[in-house]
Amino acid sequence: MYSLRRFASKHSKAYEVVYKFVEPPILASLTWLNKVAGDRFDKPITWMEKHTKGALFDCQMCGNCVLSKTGMTCPMNCPKTIRNGPCGGVRANGNCEVKPEMKCVWVEAWGGASKMRNPQEIELVQFAVDRSHQGSSAWIRLAKERDKEKQDRKQAAIAEDVS
Amino acid sequence: MNKPIDNHDNEHHPYVDNPGSPLPPKEGHVSQGRFERVLRDGHFAVTSEIAPPDSVDADEVYRRAALFDGAVDAINATDGSGANCHMSSVAVCALLSHIGYSPILQISCRDKNRIAIQGDILGAAAMGVCNVLALTGDDVSSGDHPEAKPVFDLDSVSLLTTIKTMREESRFLSGRKLDLAPKVFAGSSINPFVPPIESRVLQLRKKVEAGAEFIQSQYCFDMDILKSMMKRAVDMGLTEKAFILPGVGTLASAKTAKWLRSNVPGVHIPDSIVKRLEGAEKQKAEGQKICVELMQQVKEIEGVSGVHVMAYRQEEFVTEMVDASGVLDGRKAWAPTGWVDTART
Numbered sequence: 001m002y003s004l005r006r007f008a009s010k011h012s013k014a015y016e017v018v019y020k021f022v023e024p025p026i027l028a029s030l031t032w033l034n035k036v037a038g039d040r041f042d043k044p045i046t047w048m049e050k051h052t053k054g055a056l057f058d059c060q061m062c063g064n065c066v067l068s069k070t071g072m073t074c075p076m077n078c079p080k081t082i083r084n085g086p087c088g089g090v091r092a093n094g095n096c097e098v099k100p101e102m103k104c105v106w107v108e109a110w111g112g113a114s115k116m117r118n119p120q121e122i123e124l125v126q127f128a129v130d131r132s133h134q135g136s137s138a139w140i141r142l143a144k145e146r147d148k149e150k151q152d153r154k155q156a157a158i159a160e161d162v163s
Numbered sequence: 164m165n166k167p168i169d170n171h172d173n174e175h176h177p178y179v180d181n182p183g184s185p186l187p188p189k190e191g192h193v194s195q196g197r198f199e200r201v202l203r204d205g206h207f208a209v210t211s212e213i214a215p216p217d218s219v220d221a222d223e224v225y226r227r228a229a230l231f232d233g234a235v236d237a238i239n240a241t242d243g244s245g246a247n248c249h250m251s252s253v254a255v256c257a258l259l260s261h262i263g264y265s266p267i268l269q270i271s272c273r274d275k276n277r278i279a280i281q282g283d284i285l286g287a288a289a290m291g292v293c294n295v296l297a298l299t300g301d302d303v304s305s306g307d308h309p310e311a312k313p314v315f316d317l318d319s320v321s322l323l324t325t326i327k328t329m330r331e332e333s334r335f336l337s338g339r340k341l342d343l344a345p346k347v348f349a350g351s352s353i354n355p356f357v358p359p360i361e362s363r364v365l366q367l368r369k370k371v372e373a374g375a376e377f378i379q380s381q382y383c384f385d386m387d388i389l390k391s392m393m394k395r396a397v398d399m400g401l402t403e404k405a406f407i408l409p410g411v412g413t414l415a416s417a418k419t420a421k422w423l424r425s426n427v428p429g430v431h432i433p434d435s436i437v438k439r440l441e442g443a444e445k446q447k448a449e450g451q452k453i454c455v456e457l458m459q460q461v462k463e464i465e466g467v468s469g470v471h472v473m474a475y476r477q478e479e480f481v482t483e484m485v486d487a488s489g490v491l492d493g494r495k496a497w498a499p500t501g502w503v504d505t506a507r508t
C-alpha cells in the first residue's frame with residue numbers, strides 16, 4: 001500500500017530497530033524448520049512473507065531483498081527497477097519521471113537511509129536483481145545462506161584443529 | 164556515392180596514427196581510443212552528440228559527424244534517446260570508427276537485457292569502438308513507442324560493473340571466459356541538478372566505484388549547483404579517478420527553454436536564463452552566447468576535464484561555439500580529412 005510504504009521510508013529508523021529485533025528469531029526458526037521439515041513449509045512461509053512485506057513495503061517478491069540497505073524503501077517499486085538510484089529524471093518536486101503522481105522511490109530511499117543507524121549502506125553498489133529468484137522467499141534464502149556460512153566456518157575450524 | 168577515404172597526411176598531429184583502427188596500446192590506458200588519450204594527456208576535451216538518423220543512409224551519419232570536425236574529440240551516438248526509435252548506436256559507432264572518429268557508444272538499459280548488452284559490447288569493440296557510456300535510459304512512455312515493453316534488466320551502475328567485469332576479468336557475467344576482452348573506456352552520466360541534490364555526489368562516487376572512468380552530465384544551466392557538487396567531488400578524490408565533463412546546451416528561444424524544463428524529465432533551467440532569453444532581441448543567438456559562456460565557466464571549475472556540448476537541431480553551430488569559447492586553447496580536435504561529401508561538392 002502506497003501510504004504504508006511511504007510511512008516506512010519516513011520512519012525508517014523505527015523500522016530498522018524492529019527489523020534488527022525480529023530478524024534473528026525469524027531466521028533461527030526458519031533454519032530450524034528447514035532442518036526438521038525440509039522445504040515442506042516453503043510455500044506458506046513465502047505466502048506469509050509476500051503478504052506482510054507486501055502490505056508494509058509494497059514488496060514485489062523479487063527474492064533479493066535489500067530493504068535494510070535502501071532506507072526501508074523497496075526499489076522494485078521504481079518503474080525502472082533501478083538498484084542504484086535515482087535516475088536522472090526525477091522531477092523538481094521529487095516525484096517520479098514515469099509516474100508523476102508518485103514520489104520517486106529513490107528520493108524516499110535516500111531520505112530513509114539518512115535516518116538509519118547505517119546510513120552508508122545505501123552507498124554500496126548493488127548489482128542488478130537475479131531475476132530467477134522472482135517470487136521466491138528472500139527469508140528462506142537468507143536463512144539457508146547464513147546456515148551454510150555457519151557450517152562452513154565450523155568445517156574450517158575443525159580442519160584447522162586437525163591440522 | 165560518398166566514400167570514406169583513408170588519409171594520413173596530417174603527420175604532425177599527435178593522435179593521427181592509424182585512424183580507422185585502434186591506436187597502439189599505451190601504458191596506463193584502458194582503451195586504444197583517441198578520446199582517452201586526449202583526456203589522459205591533460206587536454207580539456209570537448210564531446211558532442213549526434214542523433215542517429217531515421218534512415219539506412221550511412222552518408223547521413225558521416226555528414227552529421229563532419230559538422231563537428233576540428234572542435235570535438237569524441238562523438239556520442241545516442242541509443243534511442245527519449246525512447247524514440249532511430250538507427251542503432253552500435254551501427255553509428257561502427258561507421259564512425261571505420262573512418263577514424265572516436266565515437267562514444269551509448270547503451271541504454273531500457274531496450275536490452277544483459278545477454279544482448281554484453282553481445283553488443285563485444286560486437287562494438289570488434290568494430291573498433293573504444294568508448295562506452297552506460298545509461299539507465301528514459302522510460303518507454305516518453306517516446307514514440309509507449310506500448311513497448313521496458314526491459315531495465317540492468318541499471319547504469321550494474322552496466323558499469325558488467326563492462327568492468329568483461330574488460331578486467333575477461334569473462335561474461337555468467338563466468339564464461341572471453342577469448343579476447345573488450346578494451347573499452349567506460350563512462351556514465353550524472354544529473355546533479357535534480358533531487359535528491361545532496362546525494363548526487365554520493366551517487367557519482369558509486370558510479371566511479373563501479374567502474375566509470377569518465378562522466379558526462381545532464382544539461383547544466385545552474386553553475387552554483389555544479390560548483391558545489393564539483394567541490395565535494397574534488398574533496399572526495401573522485402576527480403582523480405574519473406574525468407568529468409559537464410553538459411552544456413543551446414536553447415533556441417525562451418519558449419523552448421520553458422517547454423524543455425516542463426516536459427523533459429531531468430532538465431533544470433533557472434528563471435534567470437529564461438529571462439535573459441526573453442529579453443534578447445535575437446533569442447537564438449543569445450542562446451548560443453549563453454552556451455559559449457557556460458563552456459568558459461565550466462572550464463574554470465576545479466576538477467573538470469572537459470565539456471559535453473548538446474546542440475540538438477543546432478549541431479551546425481557547435482564548431483563555431485567551441486571556437487568562440489576558446490576552451491580548446493588553440494588545439495584542433497582530430498578529424499578524418501579524407502571523407503568527401505560528394506552530395507555537397
Ligand code: SF4
Binds near residue numbers: 079085089095
Ligand atoms: S524517478 Fe525515481 S522512481 Fe521514477 S524511474 Fe527514476 S529512479 Fe525510479
